[in-house]
Amino acid sequence: MLDFKIFIVEDDKWYGGLLHHYLSQNPDYEVTLIGSGKECLAQLHRKPDLVTIDFGLPDMNGEELYKKIKQAQPNLPVIIISAQEKITTAVDLLKMGAEDYLVKDDNTQQLLWKAIIRLRENTSLKNEISELKAELKTKYDYSRSIIGNSPALQTVFKMIDKAAGSLINVSVSGETGTGKELVARAVHYNSARSGHAFVPVNMAAIPRELVESELFGYEKGAFTGAQNKKIGRFEEANGGTLFLDEIGEMDLNIQSKLLRVLQEKELTRLGGTSKVKLDFRLVVATHKNLAEEVKKGNFREDLYYRIVGLPVTLPPLRERKEDILLLTQHFLTAYCKENKVAEIKVSPAARDKLVSYAYPGNIRELKSVVELAAVMSENNCIEPEDITFLSGNNHDVDTVLNTELTLREYTRLIIRNYLKRYDDNVLLVAEKLDIGKSTIYKMLQTGEIEGA
């Protein structure tokens, strides 16, 4: 495939032909021989990737042509080829940004060949860096990574701004997949602490017996197997942000230790004696209602008040349906870009299907549903039959209604679903469904339905 366009500007036809022939050996290069400076400028619209210019052209000297090329296309690399070595000219041109300065001799072709290889390597590195920078920027610019236009999300954006501008602790609540970690990252990367670490720790993912050493770190020999000193997650977050996900899963013993760390702003590693100073912002997240957990005695009240800071609530996707299509478009665009496929559209009927579903897995689920639909789609358009909802125990309305259950069975299905969604909170479920709580208790007692 021809993908690297080279212009050789050379009035000596024989010498130009030689370079042309030599470079054309690489099948990736599309080489054009141009006889004058004026012609070169006239051809720039063809967007070459590199121009080599003979310093001694009859219609324009090399320096003049170089400047005109750079004026027209500042990022276009230019290599100067000169009949004789004029050190001062070479230095001046290189200072101005010329890619290279080669002297015409027996070695020129080989030197030019190598210079082009070097140039291409540098260019791909530069592109990579600018892509990485762009990626970093989208991480900072949360309005491009947290998608949504609903009033609920506008409030969340406001809260992120408030949190980012201060050092206050932040607590994010919302069902699974609603974007709690995304919010935590947005707070960190938009804050004055963004130059330091963002350390996410999922309390539900660490085995109970390892939580303390993971958070506090340990000294060598603190326990069998502690062969080296280890820095804990609290210390890792020093200067930056500690994100404790699923804080509701933290057991009471660790809760008191966390409280002490937050109060004293220092810790002692396991097996250690000296104190380590701590300074981090804490962001916590939970899908549970922490105030309820405090009432139930599962969460320390003093810790609750310490960590609640600025509360940010992420409503479930089914309560901000206006965001569904925006998010669908966002995931679809990302999918097409990643997989290098043409734009995929969503038919009106498929849109209706997407919007009418309840998404118990929220945005994480929508993302998977959209990606799967994109894979299944044909002719670059998603139709309803390409869409499969993933949560096994939560069916979309059409499927459920077509199953032809008895009313009693529907009742069971609905109550079981609600109990799962609301962590077996019978009172809340009774209120949501507008039925008596005794109905639910009776069904639970008789085993007609089972709790989550």
Ligand SMILES: Nc1ncnc2c1ncn2[C@@H]1O[C@H](COP(=O)(O)OP(=O)(O)OP(=O)(O)O)[C@@H](O)[C@H]1O
């Ligand atoms: N508003 C949003 N815009 C774009 N992507 C989002 C949005 N909210 C969530 N996502 C995406 O959905 C997925 C789940 O988000 P995230 O991990 O932040 O959710 P969570 O609430 O922390 O989930 P869990 O409670 O299960 O840990 C991620 O891929 C995230 O990028």
